[in-house]
Amino acid sequence: MTTSAQTKPQQMQPKPGEPAVATPDVADALSRPARSLWRDAWSRLLHNKAAVAGAIVILFFMFVAIFAPVLAPHNPLELNSGKGFLPPMWVERSSTGKAGVPEFILGTDNLGRDVLSRVIYGARVSMVVGFIPTIIIVFIGVSMGLVAGYWGGATDNLLMRLTDIVYAFPDLLFFIIVMTALRATALGQFLNGLFLLFVALALVNWVGVARLVRGQVLTLKERDFVLASRAVGASHFRIMVRHILPNSLSVIIVAMAFLIPGAIITEAILGYLGLGLRPSTDPTDIFSPVGGRCCSKARPPSTTSRGFCWRRLSRWRWSSSRSISSATACATRLIRACANKAAN
Amino acid sequence: MTRYIFRRLLQAIPTLIGVSILSFILVNAAPGDPVTMRTFGDTRMTEEARQILRRQLGLDQHPIVQYFVWMTGLSVQRGDQVAMMTRPGKPCGYVGGIDVTVCDSGGGILRGDLGISLDTKQPVWDRIVERMAATLELGIVSLALSLLIGVPLGVLSAVKHGSIFDNLVRFFAVVFRAVPIFWMGLLLIFVFSVMLGWLPTGGRQTVSLTQEFDLGDRLRHLILPASVLAFGGIAGFSRIMRTETLEVLHTDYIRTAQAKGLSPGNVWFVHAFRNALIPLMTVMGPAVVGVLGGAVVVETIFAWPGMGRLTVNAAFQQDYPVVLGAGMFFAVLTIVGYMLSDIFYAAVDPRVRFD
Numbered sequence: 001m002t003t004s005a006q007t008k009p010q011q012m013q014p015k016p017g018e019p020a021v022a023t024p025d026v027a028d029a030l031s032r033p034a035r036s037l038w039r040d041a042w043s044r045l046l047h048n049k050a051a052v053a054g055a056i057v058i059l060f061f062m063f064v065a066i067f068a069p070v071l072a073p074h075n076p077l078e079l080n081s082g083k084g085f086l087p088p089m090w091v092e093r094s095s096t097g098k099a100g101v102p103e104f105i106l107g108t109d110n111l112g113r114d115v116l117s118r119v120i121y122g123a124r125v126s127m128v129v130g131f132i133p134t135i136i137i138v139f140i141g142v143s144m145g146l147v148a149g150y151w152g153g154a155t156d157n158l159l160m161r162l163t164d165i166v167y168a169f170p171d172l173l174f175f176i177i178v179m180t181a182l183r184a185t186a187l188g189q190f191l192n193g194l195f196l197l198f199v200a201l202a203l204v205n206w207v208g209v210a211r212l213v214r215g216q217v218l219t220l221k222e223r224d225f226v227l228a229s230r231a232v233g234a235s236h237f238r239i240m241v242r243h244i245l246p247n248s249l250s251v252i253i254v255a256m257a258f259l260i261p262g263a264i265i266t267e268a269i270l271g272y273l274g275l276g277l278r279p280s281t282d283p284t285d286i287f288s289p290v291g292g293r294c295c296s297k298a299r300p301p302s303t304t305s306r307g308f309c310w311r312r313l314s315r316w317r318w319s320s321s322r323s324i325s326s327a328t329a330c331a332t333r334l335i336r337a338c339a340n341k342a343a344n
Numbered sequence: 345m346t347r348y349i350f351r352r353l354l355q356a357i358p359t360l361i362g363v364s365i366l367s368f369i370l371v372n373a374a375p376g377d378p379v380t381m382r383t384f385g386d387t388r389m390t391e392e393a394r395q396i397l398r399r400q401l402g403l404d405q406h407p408i409v410q411y412f413v414w415m416t417g418l419s420v421q422r423g424d425q426v427a428m429m430t431r432p433g434k435p436c437g438y439v440g441g442i443d444v445t446v447c448d449s450g451g452g453i454l455r456g457d458l459g460i461s462l463d464t465k466q467p468v469w470d471r472i473v474e475r476m477a478a479t480l481e482l483g484i485v486s487l488a489l490s491l492l493i494g495v496p497l498g499v500l501s502a503v504k505h506g507s508i509f510d511n512l513v514r515f516f517a518v519v520f521r522a523v524p525i526f527w528m529g530l531l532l533i534f535v536f537s538v539m540l541g542w543l544p545t546g547g548r549q550t551v552s553l554t555q556e557f558d559l560g561d562r563l564r565h566l567i568l569p570a571s572v573l574a575f576g577g578i579a580g581f582s583r584i585m586r587t588e589t590l591e592v593l594h595t596d597y598i599r600t601a602q603a604k605g606l607s608p609g610n611v612w613f614v615h616a617f618r619n620a621l622i623p624l625m626t627v628m629g630p631a632v633v634g635v636l637g638g639a640v641v642v643e644t645i646f647a648w649p650g651m652g653r654l655t656v657n658a659a660f661q662q663d664y665p666v667v668l669g670a671g672m673f674f675a676v677l678t679i680v681g682y683m684l685s686d687i688f689y690a691a692v693d694p695r696v697r698f699d
Contacts, residue, residue: 161358161362164355164358165359165363165366168360168362168675169363169674170636170640172637172638172640172641173637173652173655173671176655176656176659177659180374181370181371181372181373181374182370182373182374184374184375185373185374261521261522265524268526268527269524269526272641273641273656
């Protein structure tokens with residue numbers, strides 16, 4: 001027993017019934033480096049088959065998203081004239097009377113763009129839309145919920161009335177109103193409309209997280225460990241961030257698990273309604289802020305960089321009478337610039 | 345209880361004011377205005393004509409004034425214009441202190457008037473009522489479907505937990521939650537309407553000259569949209585019922601019921617089921633709201649002439665009064681839905697008491 005403990009101290013287990021600590025030597029041999037909370041959680045995660053399977057799927061999609069240029073057989077924006085509406089390669093004869101070709105594994109869309117490549121590049125959008133807004137939502141929701149729950153009183157009341165207002169809209173209706181209203185503004189043009197999508201998702205979803213966290217904080221702040229840390233003189237901020245927040249992490253993580261797929265599906269639905277990202281049309285420049293770039297390329301040679309266009313874009317909002325004329329001016333330039341670029 | 349309801353109704357007032365302000369800001373944040381949008385590219389329109397149109401619609405005023413007019417139906421003009429503005433049924437008065445003429449045109453949200461649609465010149469209220477019947481039909485049928493299918497599935501999978509049936513139910517619940525509603529809709533249209541030709545692709549009834557009411561035809565049109573809308577509900581309800589039933593099945597009184605020799609059916613459906621139903625009440629409010637939201641998409645896919653489609657189209661065409669009116673209408677429905685769900689919760693569970 002003692003010999004084995006000396007040779008393999010890490011695997012040493014005390015037998016039930018025996019005193020666990022006999023001599024200082026054995027006590028040293030028995031103890032192993034303490035495992036942190038996160039390590040513990042990690043090892044439990046690895047033992048959960050469903051979790052591992054899910055993680056593999058997510059990692060696969062991340063891999064596809066990151067290496068899209070390597071994996072995609074074609075450029076997703078390249079038009080193949082005369083090859084539109086091709087069925088997948090294994091279809092002998094589709095309803096359009098065309099046969100699938102091995103060149104386009106999943107066939108082509110109405111403009112002759114390769115569907116598989118478009119799906120692969122689409123993973124990028126889905127991944128970005130799934131994760132980034134969720135981080136923003138959790139940040140806003142957690143801080144609001146913490147403050148509301150911890151301070152209570154008027155702050156709580158005000159923040160909760162704010163959440164009531166957002167709750168009073170059916171989610172999708174709210175997204176649709178936000179997207180239609182702000183789509184043509186500078187905000188909606190930024191990063192192909194991706195930024196507006198983040199804003200809309202955050203605006204609607206922080207409410208749920210804030211309420212959840214607030215509920216947790218309300219019960220946690222009455223607990224003895226909070227009282228104890230207050231007694232030793234911890235600041236309010238420290239109590240909130242170091243004591244209450246870690247204890248409500250489980251709720252936040254569960255909420256995140258619902259937010260990420262929710263955001264991805266919402267983006268898909270908005271895209272279907274024609275309110276998602278603006279389609280990029282430039283084959284040399286996939287998934288990039290087309291509005292900004294093309295516009296800044298179309299500037300008169302004398303003005304410098306993007307500033308010209310941004311100023312113009314932001315002015316649309318305020319002068320409604322001139323908005324459409326300047327909008328069309330900018331749009332025609334944009335199209336001309338894109339056409340020139342494509343021609344070159 | 346009465347006090348609780350009264351307090352909730354009082355709380356709803358600031359919420360609704362907030363909703364009105366928020367939706368007004370959003371709608372006004374859109375660049376351009378309805379007049380420019382409707383007359384764009386029309387060579388006969390001069391800038392003066394557009395200005396006149398804007399003045400008629402009140403779009404030339406400051407947004408805050410517009411909001412005030414929309415809420416109260418009182419229009420405000422600078423200077424003393426009582427003589428010019430007063431018409432039969434539209435009394436005006438001059439407020440000397442701030443030099444404005446206030447006219448009462450007899451509308452405003454506060455008096456239950458949602459204004460007039462820019463596109464059809466109908467009162468917004470009429471358009472909403474006209475469309476609401478279709479949305480209610482779709483919503484009620486799909487909610488009934490999801491309850492009638494989701495609840496028994498959940499109970500059965502809890503009773504037989506760990507079985508193949510249970511795993512299948514859970515698997516499909518995850519799949520239905522993961523699939524975007526529009527994709528499901530398109531897939532079903534493809535299978536049942538295009539390939540098999542059994543059901544119509546969209547609309548509420550077959551278009552004919554007489555537009556007679558034909559129940560069979562209506563039902564055939566209803567099947568696809570209602571089931572697409574119900575999938576999410578089925579998944580949600582079956583999950584909740586499964587968890588709740590499992591929890592109830594492990595309580596002492598169920599063990600007592602089993603110990604005294606009641607038949608399993610009696611135990612599950614009389615003792616367990618009724619108690620597992622209670623938490624369902626709390627999700628009914630959100631479920632109703634979810635159906636309303638989902639209807640926005642389903643109505644677009646299936647060309648269903650309901651509220652959702654009305655709102656989406658109005659938002660695209662900048663028909664401000666309709667968007668705002670529908671937004672307020674949805675907000676009221678949502679608030680009432682949540683409130684009813686809370687009240688029912690207290691009604692079925694005597695342990696729940698509101699102060």
